[in-house]
Amino acid sequence: MFTGIIEEIGTVTGIARGVNSSRVTINANIIFSDLKLGDSVSTNGVCLTVSEIKTNTFTADVMHETLKNTSLAGLNTGIRVNLERAMRADGRFGGHIVSGHIDGTGVIRNIKKDDNAFIYSIFTICDITKYIVKKGSIAIDGISLTVTHVDDTNFSVSIIPHTLRETILADRKTGDIVNLEVDMLAKYIEKLLLEKDNPSTPKSTITAEFLAKNGF
Numbered sequence: 001m002f003t004g005i006i007e008e009i010g011t012v013t014g015i016a017r018g019v020n021s022s023r024v025t026i027n028a029n030i031i032f033s034d035l036k037l038g039d040s041v042s043t044n045g046v047c048l049t050v051s052e053i054k055t056n057t058f059t060a061d062v063m064h065e066t067l068k069n070t071s072l073a074g075l076n077t078g079i080r081v082n083l084e085r086a087m088r089a090d091g092r093f094g095g096h097i098v099s100g101h102i103d104g105t106g107v108i109r110n111i112k113k114d115d116n117a118f119i120y121s122i123f124t125i126c127d128i129t130k131y132i133v134k135k136g137s138i139a140i141d142g143i144s145l146t147v148t149h150v151d152d153t154n155f156s157v158s159i160i161p162h163t164l165r166e167t168i169l170a171d172r173k174t175g176d177i178v179n180l181e182v183d184m185l186a187k188y189i190e191k192l193l194l195e196k197d198n199p200s201t202p203k204s205t206i207t208a209e210f211l212a213k214n215g216f
Helices: 064-069 161-166 184-197 208-213
Strands: 008-017 022-027 040-043 046-054 057-062 080-085 104-114 117-123 137-140 143-150 154-159 177-182
Touching (some): 177 184
Antiparallel strands (some): 022 057, 040 046, 040 080, 104 177, 137 143
């Protein structure tokens, strides 16, 4: 689990491509203070498992499903990536709940200066925008951001100077593909509502009387 607050920008130093998978090596600095084999690292929003650690580099395997559904298929050596270690239980929760499981991708349609900020407008499919609400949260390439506008196939976010400096959004340009993860609370609520309206859904036998009788 992650927060969407990027810790640092890493650089891809190697890619070993298989038939339907790849093995990616990334150089960084900050995250190695306590990084261990098997740890999760959000890489442009994708949860990857560390399989090898060397001096200031870690390696992770990227499976076929991930390559099909994220922008990681387009990685090359020299490309910068957003990095975040898994959230600590005793840390500050500055962003929102981010799982690292990408819902889909979007395409940057427009980048517009807005005083001291930049407005990024992103095109995506309605199966994703249906979970996006104005003033709600979304993770773009692993960055926790607030939505300023949304319609059937587009949404916008406002990027402050600090976010541009500390993430790869400054590298992005019109036409680039970005990873998207919607707020998972929206998906859980949808599932619960659908199950509630489905007559075939098994009804719970847990009642207030049952709980009281059993000491709850």
